[in-house]
Amino acid sequence: MAYVTTKELLADAVSHRYAVGAFNCENLEMAMAIVAAGEACRAPLIIQTTPSTVNYASVGLFAAMVRELAENAKIPVALHLDHGSSYELCEAALDAGYSSVMIDGSKESLEDNIALTKRVVSLASEKGIPVEAELGTVGGKEDSTFSSGTAYTDPDDALRFVRETGCSSLAVGIGTAHGVYKGTPVLDTGRLSLIKDKLVSAGLELPLVLHGASGLSEKAIRECIARGIAKVNFATELRQAYTEGLKEYLLSDTDCFDPKKYGRAAMKKVQEAVIRRIEVCGDLA
Numbered sequence: 001m002a003y004v005t006t007k008e009l010l011a012d013a014v015s016h017r018y019a020v021g022a023f024n025c026e027n028l029e030m031a032m033a034i035v036a037a038g039e040a041c042r043a044p045l046i047i048q049t050t051p052s053t054v055n056y057a058s059v060g061l062f063a064a065m066v067r068e069l070a071e072n073a074k075i076p077v078a079l080h081l082d083h084g085s086s087y088e089l090c091e092a093a094l095d096a097g098y099s100s101v102m103i104d105g106s107k108e109s110l111e112d113n114i115a116l117t118k119r120v121v122s123l124a125s126e127k128g129i130p131v132e133a134e135l136g137t138v139g140g141k142e143d144s145t146f147s148s149g150t151a152y153t154d155p156d157d158a159l160r161f162v163r164e165t166g167c168s169s170l171a172v173g174i175g176t177a178h179g180v181y182k183g184t185p186v187l188d189t190g191r192l193s194l195i196k197d198k199l200v201s202a203g204l205e206l207p208l209v210l211h212g213a214s215g216l217s218e219k220a221i222r223e224c225i226a227r228g229i230a231k232v233n234f235a236t237e238l239r240q241a242y243t244e245g246l247k248e249y250l251l252s253d254t255d256c257f258d259p260k261k262y263g264r265a266a267m268k269k270v271q272e273a274v275i276r277r278i279e280v281c282g283d284l285a
């Protein structure tokens, strides 16, 4: 159908109060399974890659693959750089044809995060590409960086940050973590409403993004969407589904040496996981 930017996908989500699922892909099979799930649900979606994933292959390879999938898909698809770790990596993704980038300056001071995000916004806007930024931090392991605690996003800082950077969407820290949860996470959903209200009353109703959603209950995700989240990221559970499908197949057919066979088994598991999460996000046509 179409290769689109996250700006148009998320604007619709904000006005109709649902969330677009953003699914991390590591390879061809995961990308194909994610698109197949979106088509089965007739839901637009975002495919995203982290810095370590594009370091494993390249931004050019992922851009070419996802663009080809998107142009032949029955749904709109965007390709997003998740947790862009530097200005240079965002630039490389933009040059390769990514239709959305994130610059993650959340580990910097507020001033440095603003300065870095502004530079990326200015670069991306030349190509009409939206930029996601992060304020406050999501705990746990994301790619090669680890943050032990969660810094909650301050609503006043959020307003200042959005005003000064001109970012298109904002990832907020409300108690979620990347990776596998030990115990049940306690989310500060009240804070999410405060951030949303602060922005809306200043005339800045931009999409808020929830990271670390793998392992959150459906109820928790739905509550976050009701309070203003318009993009939800799922990574860990898709890696788990892919690996589980692959292992199950290889254990059941130990003589197999055809990557297509275990690839299909892994894709089936990923597709099922993505469909479950699309249903929670509510972006059904």
Ligand SMILES: [Zn+2]
Binding pocket: 083, 138, 142, 178, 211, 212, 233
């Ligand atoms: Zn994240």
